[in-house]
Each structure stands twice: as C-alpha cells, then as structure tokens.
Amino acid sequence: MRTGRALGFGVLGAAAISAASAVLRALGLPIQLELLLGTLTGSPPGTPAFLVGLGIHLAVGGAFGLLYGWLFERVWDHGGASTGMILGVIHAALIGMLVGLTPQFHPLVPKVIPDPGPYFANAGVAGVLAFFAIHVLYGAIVGAGYGHVAAEREWAPAGRL
Numbered sequence: 001m002r003t004g005r006a007l008g009f010g011v012l013g014a015a016a017i018s019a020a021s022a023v024l025r026a027l028g029l030p031i032q033l034e035l036l037l038g039t040l041t042g043s044p045p046g047t048p049a050f051l052v053g054l055g056i057h058l059a060v061g062g063a064f065g066l067l068y069g070w071l072f073e074r075v076w077d078h079g080g081a082s083t084g085m086i087l088g089v090i091h092a093a094l095i096g097m098l099v100g101l102t103p104q105f106h107p108l109v110p111k112v113i114p115d116p117g118p119y120f121a122n123a124g125v126a127g128v129l130a131f132f133a134i135h136v137l138y139g140a141i142v143g144a145g146y147g148h149v150a151a152e153r154e155w156a157p158a159g160r161l
Contacts, residue, residue: 001073002146003066009145010065013138014058020134029130030123033057035113036099042107061138064091068142077151084143085136092119092135099131 021031037060038053039045068087072079100118103109109116120127 001069003069005146006065006069006142007062008065009142010062010068011058012061012145013065013141014061016141017061017134017138018054018057020137024130024134029126030114030116031120031127031130031134032113032116036102036106036109036116039108039113040106045108045113064138065142065146068139069146072143072146073149073151077149079143079146079149079152081140081144084139084141084146086139087143088136088139089132091139092132095135096120096128096131 018034021033024031034050034053034057035045036053037056038049038051043049043052068084071087072083076083096119099116099120103115106113114122116122116127120131123130
C-alpha cells in the first residue's frame with residue numbers, strides 16, 4: 001500500500017469537501033461539517049470552533065484516505081478515480097446515517113446548531129444531493145491520486161496503465 005499517497009490525497013480530498021461546502025454555504029445550503037465537528041466539545045459556534053472542526057475534518061479525511069488505499073489494494077484490487085467515486089457513494093451512505101444521529105450525541109444540536117438530519121436531509125433534496133456529491137468528489141480525488149494498484153499493473157497489457 002502507498003501510505004503516503006493515501007494519506008496525502010485523503011487530506012486533499014477533505015480540503016476539497018471543505019472548499020465545496022464553503023461554496024454551497026455561499027449559495028445558501030447549510031452544509032457545515034466543520035462546525036459540527038468543532039462544536040462537539042460544546043464550544044460555541046464561531047471561527048475557533050470552525051478551525052478546530054476543519055482540523056478534525058482534514059485528519060479524518062487522511063484516515064479515510066488510508067482506508068480507501070487499503071480497500072483499493074486488498075479488497076477490490078482496483079484503484080483510480082472511478083473506483084474512488086464508487087467508494088465515495090458508499091462512504092456517504094454510511095457517514096450520512098451517522099450524521100442523522102447527530103442530535104443523539106452532539107451537545108449543541110438542535111438547541112444551538114440546527115439538526116442536519118440524515119444525509120443533510122433537513123436542507124432538502126439539495127442537501128442530500130450535495131452531501132453525496134462532495135463525497136463522490138472526495139473519492140475521485142483519493143482514487144485518482146492513489147492511482148492504480150499492483151494487481152492492475154499485473155493484468156494490464158504493456159503501456160495501458
């Protein structure tokens with residue numbers, strides 16, 4: 001496994017999610033992953049909590065990058081952007097359920113921070129589509145950055161990878 005590539009592109013993919021989320025917020029869609037993470041300790045919403053949440057999000061992105069790399073190498077014997085995008089859909093489906101449980105474990109939801117709902121469904125259909133789209137973007141970045149795996153290089157005719 002190429003640990004450095006998996007970790008680095010995981011962090012880059014998480015940064016892309018945060019950038020895309022910022023654009024979505026500017027368009028009026030309340031996708032606030034960083035704020036949810038940064039206020040888990042009960043810290044009030046604001047710039048410090050957002051920055052802590054961003055750090056957590058980037059670290060978790062790196063960890064998921066490692067998981068993606070392991071799955072590419074050990075489970076699917078296949079890497080690349082398209083495989084990463086498929087993993088991104090699975091990732092969003094699983095994490096979206098956890099987001100739906102936010103009021104059960106987050107001290108500020110829903111009294112201070114609005115409940116996002118599962119898959120950010122409380123933001124409507126656009127919230128759900130955006131949640132899946134940013135995770136597909138993450139998967140594409142991690143998959144493309146990680147590249148093809150050893151098994152693929154063995155299968156491919158010379159010059160095809």
